[in-house]
Amino acid sequence: MKKRFTLFILMLSICSFGLFAQSIPTPKSHFGFDIGDDYKLATFSQSEAYFKKVADASDRVKLVEIGKTEYGRTHPMMIVTAPANFEKLDRYKEISQTLARAEISKEEAEKLVIEGKPVVWIDGGLHANEVVGPHQLIETLYQLASRTDEETMKILDNVIILLVHANPDGMEIMSDWYMRKDNPEERDQNIPILYQKYVGHDNNRDFYMNNMSEAANMSLQQYVEWIPQIIYNHHQSGPAGTVVAGPPYRDPFNHVFDPLIITSLDAVGAAMINKLHQEDKPGYTRLDGSVFSTWWNGGLRTTPYYHNIIGILTEIIGNPTPSTVPLVPDRLIPNNGTPYPVTPQDWHFRRSIDYSVSLNYGILNHAVRHGDELLYNIYLMGRNAIEKGSKDNWTMYPKYAQAVQEEFEASQKKKSEDDEDAVYFGFRSGIPTQFYDSVYKDPARRDPRGYILSADQPDFQTAIKFLNALIKSGILVHKATADFTVNGKSYPAGSYVVKTDQAFRPHVIDMFEPQDHPNDFLYPGGPPIRPYDAAGWTLAFQMGSEIDRVMDDFDGPFERMPYGEILQPEAKPLVSGSGYLLDARGNNSFMAVNDLLQAKVKVYRTNTAVNGLPAGSFYVGGAGKKVLEKAAQEYGVYPVAAKGIPSGAKEIKPARIGLFDYYGGSMPSGWVRWMMEQFHFPYQLVFPKEIDGGNLNDKYDVLVFIGPGIPSENSRGYNRRQPKEEDIPEEYRKMLGGISVDKSIPQLEEFIKNGGNVITVGDATDLAYHLDLPVENSLVEMGPNGEPRPLSGEKYYVPGSVLEMHVDNSVPANYGMGEKAYIMFNRSPVFKLSPNAGNVGVKPIAWFGEEEPLKSGWAWGQSYLKNGVTAFEAKIGDGKLFAFGPEITFRAQSHGTFKMLFNGLYK
Known part of the structure; x- marks a missing residue:
């Protein structure tokens, strides 16, 4: 009997082991609830502790730190695979790198494909208000670490999985806030601050610039260290009437990356939707069922395309507070976009977790079945890129196809003019290939073979920052070890070269070309x-750097820089002198000036060119030598010796800067907050209540408004949904309120009249209308009743694009700028000044001068922009208003126009 009982217990133990190993702590044992329970969120601190527990308990999991977050938290990545694979983990990483960089022969690649393992990246939590993401990561980790079913074991044996928490800070902020209320039904996700220290939701707009620590940490793993073949980025929320949106995505796709990316997205998308359908999980939509395309570079899942990596995005519904799938009649009809529609129903958080785990498994199963293909394809795409960069190549841009059509139509017109009897019947099967050759064999339309950034350009340190953005994205850069000449132009040693014959050529082309x-x-x-x-x-x-495009193959004394190694400013000894000049064209000069001012060293600004440096350059006496020596070493600022204070130079002093923000946090303001810290400008945040309280001149010299916050031209107030004061902690109550025409605008006007300066950018330039300045919207037409109305989208439409404007660089607001500047323009304000504007102190300082100012992107009806004013200054009493319509501080990327802000931050 005892033996039978022992055998029974042993069998029960084996059966209960079934799908899950017993040694791995369950989420409930750690968090006190199951992942996906209604009204429950885990914090990052709790999650990090769980990651450590699982890694300690499981031989399938290795927990590594990939860096620190902006708030200083650990940024974790879990490597998950079979125990045997950890013994060769470094080798698998090396294989993944080698195949991705594609600098080996086909035969060598085929051997590595057999030896290697596909690498799949799965992240969660980038947007912290999309709470399914980090919680599915926890559940996926648990299931991969504990399940012993055949499906899971095959995945572990054949795939290296990187589970990455994309935003630890945000999860802590969001979950703490949600769980603070004892009554579950009172819980909400309306946090008072951004869920990333500086930029909130824009943390997914930073993946070619890598300004934020989190983006840089992940890019290092994605493009330098591991270079996975698939990157899966979880998001919310799915389109109304669906459960989840995923690949494949709608057109257009970008013309510079390999077509294998698009067809691979089809294949992975098929694996994902099939997995859901096999498990009777409806509601997956794709293609035109959602708004997502593969055109844009800069997101966690889109930048991979330019590195020959399959980038996957899903947007799923669900929150800890129960919700419903709404009734959307158009979504009920099965079609290619949504083959298996979901019906209206109640929805719980756990179902979103289950869907997400299924989608993860769908991708991982695809990697198991097609591992060799994934490894070989990333190599093949890299080889294709290297070959394109090694010979003449013409990218199939729309403008070239249009040029073919226009040349053909012009020839037909000329033919009909020369021969009155000629009749054009059209070419149903196409047009003569001679017109293709005239465009796609035109040497001037070739893609460049490379780019040179000369070390003797005025703002070389910004050029280095541009190069570092490329290096963080895995781009290969060369440095000249001696002087050299290309196409008759001489370049000094220390210049940099970026060639296009490299595996990540699509990213190179995308960063340099329109x-x-x-x-x-x-x-x-x-x-x-x-x-x-x-x-x-x-x-x-x-970024405004001086770059030479080289159309033919070239070589020189070029040293190959190690992948991922960030460039540092070259330290040079400070020249001796009784005084020094800093070039106004160099952005880093402002860092040095701010250090000098904080050290109580006097700084002067010139109003004319001096010693070869333009007006607006900075003069410092010998007392600043120690600070300048540090600036030369750390910032790459190289002062010019000068004797005495230049004639007409005026002393500048640090201004008391107030940067506008509001409850919930402004992303455009957050980018500027980060910029000010990088360039050493001290500032204070200003909220609506403080503005309404008045006496602003007692506290500030300059107020800065970036983007939203000022009421629109015909509005009385800028209103955002806000909680009651009594419902939030005391520390956040000062952030409440909004700018109103009745109360706030008079205080701002008084501030300016009393000698304060206000700088407005983007939508904040609406302040000019409330101050009754002689300016109006340039982009209007007369309606049927004679009233001005905005141009319709059918006539004029310019989404986020790079345009070129003229600049008056003689005015202090534009010191250090050239006569023209590239600007980021996103349906931005453009002005028309009244004829008498100059008489009342309103002056244009930048404008569009051409019929076609577009340089990169899309500008429909761009001729409407000609002569439109993009920036102006207005004298009001003893102070000034500065209005910049374009995005001169766009996501801290537009270094070429930073000076337009910086110049106004002194007194």
Whole structure:
């Protein structure tokens, strides 16, 4: 009997082991609730402790730190695979790198494909208000660490899985806030601050610039260390009437990356939707069922495309507070976009977790079945890129296809003019190939073979920052070890070269060359279809660096820089002198000036060119030598020796800067907050209540308003949903309120009249209308009743794109700028000044001078912009208003126009 009982217990133990190993702590044993329970969220602190517990208990999991967050928390990544694979983990990483960089032969690659394992990245939590993401990560970790079913074991044996928490700070902020209320039904996700220290939701707009620590940490793993073949980025929320949106995505896709990316998205998307359908989980939508495309570069899942990596995004419904799937009649009919519609019903958090785990398993199963293909394809795409960069190549841009059509039509017109009897019947099967050759064999339209950034340009340190953005994205950079000449132009040693014959060529081309977004309308003659994020963003243009495009193969004394190694300013000894000049064209000069001012060293600003440096350059006496020596070492600022204070130079002093923000946090303001800290400008945040309280001149010299916050032209107030004071902690109550025309605007006007300066950017320039300045919207037409109305989208539409404007660089607001500047323009304000504007102190300081100012992106009806004023200054009493319509501080990327803000931050 005893033996039978022992055998029974042993069998029961084996059966209960079944799908889950007993040694792994369950989420409930750690958190006190199951992942997906209604009204329950885990904090990051709790999650991090759980990650450590699982890693300690499981031989399938290794927990590593990939960096620190902006708040200083650990940024974790869990490597999950079979125990045997950990013994060769470094080798698998090396294989993944080698295949991705594609600098080996086909035969060598085929051997590595057999030896290697596919690497799949799965993240969660980037947008902290999308709480399914980090919680599915916890559940996925648990299931992969504990399950012993055949499906899981195959995945572990054949795949290296990287589980990455994308925003630890945000999870802590969001979950703490949600769980603070004892009554579950009172819980909400309306946090008072941004869920990333500086930029909140824009943390998913930073993945080619990598300004934020979290983006840089992840990019290092994605493009330098592991270079996975698939990157899966979890998001919320799905379109109304569906459960989840995923691949494949709608057109357009970008013309510079490999077509294997698009077809691979089809394949992975099929694996995901099939997994859901196999498990009877309806509601997956794709293609035109959602707004997502593959055009834009800069997101966690889109930047991978430019590195030959399959980037996956899903947007799923669900929150800890129970919700419903709403009734959307159009979504009930099965179609190619949504083959298996979901019906209206109640929805609970756990179902979203279950869907997410299924989607993860769908991708991982695809990697098991097609591992060799994934490994070989990333190599093949890299080889294709290297070959394109090693010979003449013409990218299939829309503008070139249009040029073919225009040349053909012009020839037909000329033919009919020369021969009155000629009749054009059209070419139903195409047009003669000679017109293709005239465009796609035109040497001037070739893609460049490389780019040179000369070390003797005025703002070389910003050029280095541009190069570092590329390096963080895994781009190969070369440095000249001696002087050299290309195409008859001489370059000094220390210059940098970026060639296009490298595996991540699509990213190189995308960062240096203009984007050519196709005309995309709902129907011919109809309204434009808004791009997902931006239409154009060329980083080389935004940063304003001097770059030479080289169209033919070239070589020189070039040293190959190690992958991922960040460039540092070259330290040079400070020249001796009784005084020094700092170039106004160099952004880092402002860092040095701010250090000098904080050290109580006198600084002067010139109003004319001195010693070869332009007006606006800074003079410092010998007392600043120690600070300048540090600036030369750390910032790459190289002062010019000068004798005495230049004639006409005026002393500048640090201004008391107030940067506007509001409850919930402003992302455009947050970017500027980060910029000010990087360039050493001291500032204070200013909220609406403080503005309404008046006496602003007692506390501030300059107030800065970036983007939203000022009421629109015909509005009486800028209103955002806000809680009652008694419902939030005391520390956040000062943030409540909004700018109103009746109460706030008079205080701002009084501030300016009493000698304060106000700088407005983007939508904040609406302040000019409330101050009754002689300016009006330039982009209007007369309606049927003779009233001005905004131009319709059928006539004029410019989504996020890079345009070129003229600049008056003789005025202090534009010191250090050139006569023209590239600017980021996103349906931005453009002004027309009244004829008498100059008589009342309103002066244009930047404007559009051409019929076609577009340089990168999409600008429909751009001729309407000609002569439009993009920036002006207005004298009001003893102070000034500065209005900049374009995004001169766009996501802290547009270094070429930073000076337009910085110049106004002194007194």
